[in-house]
Amino acid sequence: MREGEKLKKQGVTFKRVIFWVITILVMIGILGPLLWIYLTAFKSSADIFAGSLNRQLIFTPTLENFKRLFVQFPFFKTLGNTLIMSLGSTVLVMIVALPAAYSFARWNTGGGHILFNTIASRMFPGVVASIPFFIVFRHIDLLDKHIGIILLYMYFNVSFATFLLYGFFRDVPVELEQAAMIDGYGRFNIFRKVVLPLVLPGIATTSVFCIIWSWNEFLFAFLFSRKVATTVTVLISSFWGSIDVQYGTMAAGAAISILPTLIAAWFMQRYIVRGLTFGAVKG
Amino acid sequence: MVDVRFENVRKLYGRKVAIDDISFTCKEGEFYSILGPTGAGKSTILKMIAGIEPVTSGKIYFDDQVVNNWPPHERDVSMAFESYNLYSHFNVYDNIAFPLRAPKWKLNLTKEEENKKVTEIADFLGIGKLLDRKPQNLSGGQKQRVSLARALVRKPKVYLLDEPIAHLDAKLKFSTQTLLREFAVNYGSTIIYVTHDYREALALSDRMMVLRKGKIDQIGTPDDIYHNPQVDYVGMLVGEPPMNMVDGILVSRNDKTFFKSGDLFEFELSEDSAIKAQKHAKNEDNNLSVRLGIRSEYIKVSDQKISDNSFQLPVYAVAHEAESTVVTFELDNSFLHSRISRGKGYDSCRSSEKVWLEFDQENIYFFEKNVEISKA
Numbered sequence: 136m137r138e139g140e141k142l143k144k145q146g147v148t149f150k151r152v153i154f155w156v157i158t159i160l161v162m163i164g165i166l167g168p169l170l171w172i173y174l175t176a177f178k179s180s181a182d183i184f185a186g187s188l189n190r191q192l193i194f195t196p197t198l199e200n201f202k203r204l205f206v207q208f209p210f211f212k213t214l215g216n217t218l219i220m221s222l223g224s225t226v227l228v229m230i231v232a233l234p235a236a237y238s239f240a241r242w243n244t245g246g247g248h249i250l251f252n253t254i255a256s257r258m259f260p261g262v263v264a265s266i267p268f269f270i271v272f273r274h275i276d277l278l279d280k281h282i283g284i285i286l287l288y289m290y291f292n293v294s295f296a297t298f299l300l301y302g303f304f305r306d307v308p309v310e311l312e313q314a315a316m317i318d319g320y321g322r323f324n325i326f327r328k329v330v331l332p333l334v335l336p337g338i339a340t341t342s343v344f345c346i347i348w349s350w351n352e353f354l355f356a357f358l359f360s361r362k363v364a365t366t367v368t369v370l371i372s373s374f375w376g377s378i379d380v381q382y383g384t385m386a387a388g389a390a391i392s393i394l395p396t397l398i399a400a401w402f403m404q405r406y407i408v409r410g411l412t413f414g415a416v417k418g
Numbered sequence: 419m420v421d422v423r424f425e426n427v428r429k430l431y432g433r434k435v436a437i438d439d440i441s442f443t444c445k446e447g448e449f450y451s452i453l454g455p456t457g458a459g460k461s462t463i464l465k466m467i468a469g470i471e472p473v474t475s476g477k478i479y480f481d482d483q484v485v486n487n488w489p490p491h492e493r494d495v496s497m498a499f500e501s502y503n504l505y506s507h508f509n510v511y512d513n514i515a516f517p518l519r520a521p522k523w524k525l526n527l528t529k530e531e532e533n534k535k536v537t538e539i540a541d542f543l544g545i546g547k548l549l550d551r552k553p554q555n556l557s558g559g560q561k562q563r564v565s566l567a568r569a570l571v572r573k574p575k576v577y578l579l580d581e582p583i584a585h586l587d588a589k590l591k592f593s594t595q596t597l598l599r600e601f602a603v604n605y606g607s608t609i610i611y612v613t614h615d616y617r618e619a620l621a622l623s624d625r626m627m628v629l630r631k632g633k634i635d636q637i638g639t640p641d642d643i644y645h646n647p648q649v650d651y652v653g654m655l656v657g658e659p660p661m662n663m664v665d666g667i668l669v670s671r672n673d674k675t676f677f678k679s680g681d682l683f684e685f686e687l688s689e690d691s692a693i694k695a696q697k698h699a700k701n702e703d704n705n706l707s708v709r710l711g712i713r714s715e716y717i718k719v720s721d722q723k724i725s726d727n728s729f730q731l732p733v734y735a736v737a738h739e740a741e742s743t744v745v746t747f748e749l750d751n752s753f754l755h756s757r758i759s760r761g762k763g764y765d766s767c768r769s770s771e772k773v774w775l776e777f778d779q780e781n782i783y784f785f786e787k788n789v790e791i792s793k794a
Contacts, residue, residue, distance in 0.1 A: 310503045317491070319523050
């Protein structure tokens with residue numbers, strides 16, 4: 136008996152150790168790069184390339200990276216571009232995805248086939264679409280234009296947003312809409328006054344997902360912009376030159392541009408988890 | 419106010435028949451109940467009147483107009499749902515006021531007028547203190563009353579109430595029932611009321627319908643339904659304990675007719691009863707087979723022989739209630755209950771004691787066998 140209990144206790148301890156080891160590894164994986172970014176952003180070039188670990192961690196903080204970033208590069212312009220594209224594409228996504236998801240959820244429009252195709256469009260690698268898009272965009276003069284990239288982001292986010300929202304709309308009981316019909320409201324007013332307020336958390340979650348995705352997007356911004364419509368991710372990547380890598384400037388740019396997504400994720404974490412499980416399980 | 423008329427209405431869910439070719443008229447200003455067990459199709463009828471379930475075939479009329487294709491918001495009805503269906507993002511006040519604000523009715527109430535109407539109906543139903551609460555913070559009974567208030571706040575052509583007091587506790591049920599009756603009388607409104615509780619239907623209705631498996635068993639006044647059931651099912655649905663059903667055969671001897679139930683008992687039928695019995699009897703295995711129905715209060719129980727027409731059975735169980743005693747006897751495929759009012763019969767009998775019974779011939783019914791009876 137005693138032996139058994141001992142073994143059991145050992146088992147529990149072992150499980151705990153494994154749990155913490157994995158947790159710590161994951162934390163290092165997540166926080167390590169963040170730490171590197173924020174440390175590097177405040178280092179002088181000499182400190183960045185210093186050999187000893189001591190100087191890697193203990194150094195005199197400097198703002199020279201930020202100064203260079205703000206003065207020599209169009210950082211705020213590209214950040215503004217990113218903002219415009221993220222918000223613009225998300226608004227367009229919502230305009231399309233809200234009625235689409237509502238229609239799928241309430242009337243099973245297309246008998247499930249259209250919904251499946253909508254989701255399937257997200258299943259192939261995005262880069263596959265890049266060449267046809269590029270050709271089309273060149274013909275209709277959308278290259279290096281804000282609206283061009285907004286439309287691209289919209290294309291990629293609509294399917295995902297529709298799928299997420301579909302789950303939220305499915306959670307609104309149809310009887311509630313029937314009650315509103317009997318109470319004397321037409322379709323549009325029911326959607327506005329009854330359905331929409333009930334799926335508001337879902338809309339918030341979906342919007343945040345779309346904004347974060349567009350904010351972080353690099354590939355399409357890189358391919359479809361030259362000067363006018365470059366986003367902050369493209370600017371930061373340009374610090375990786377052919378002669379040298381400007382780690383300091385890169386880190387300073389990253390340090391600022393990841394802040395909004397970090398904050399958004401922090402505030403929305405409760406909703407996001409809920410939104411994901413709603414969409415995934417019920418959809 | 420309108421007449422609501424069903425003409426050969428059928429409703430299928432896939433291949434399942436929910437409503438099977440029914441026709442009836444609910445007259446203007448009538449309190450009309452639909453009584454039936456779960457799954458009989460009661461709510462389906464209401465939903466078809468409201469327009470949220472389409473009709474498979476047949477016609478629904480409001481007065482002389484066919485409304486089959488009218489959308490719900492054109493029909494001008496209001497409905498209290500069994501599942502409440504409250505708007506969870508509104509508080510109680512806004513829930514009740516929601517139908518008043520619909521552009522469709524063009525009420526254009528001022529804030530004061532709206533407030534007056536909402537508080538009036540809320541106070542009437544005893545939920546005046548809950549107006550600021552959200553539905554999530556209400557008990558089941560409170561939610562049900564909010565749902566009822568939302569249905570009653572407006573003056574539509576027809577009120578459709580789907581089990582509107584089913585989830586209230588006994589005391590509140592009784593008082594709300596009284597309020598509903600008062601409401602109906604005050605406003606002379608057409609009310610179609612769905613319930614599975616025969617007491618509510620009997621207490622409230624001007625007329626009522628008994629529905630079973632999508633078909634109408636009987637339509638009549640509560641008095642008719644209770645005292646003059648046309649089919650065995652109606653008798654068994656209404657009353658507590660339910661009407662006793664005894665399967666037996668008719669035997670003729672020396673120009674007299676006897677009702678015989680297996681080897682248990684036999685008694686002579688009066689002339690009137692015999693005629694009624696013959697009408698419903700069916701030939702089965704060379705016997706005239708018939709089902710006899712009698713309410714428990716019309717079975718006399720005694721420790722001595724009552725008359726030549728009485729017979730003996732052993733007592734199966736005795737249950738004493740406040741006002742009466744229910745004595746149960748075991749038959750071949752069912753139980754026979756006799757209710758003895760306090761001090762008006764032999765209510766001190768014990769189980770397995772053999773006692774004498776007599777059926778009051780004025781109050782026996784005969785039916786064709788419609789539903790299976792069992793001891794369960």
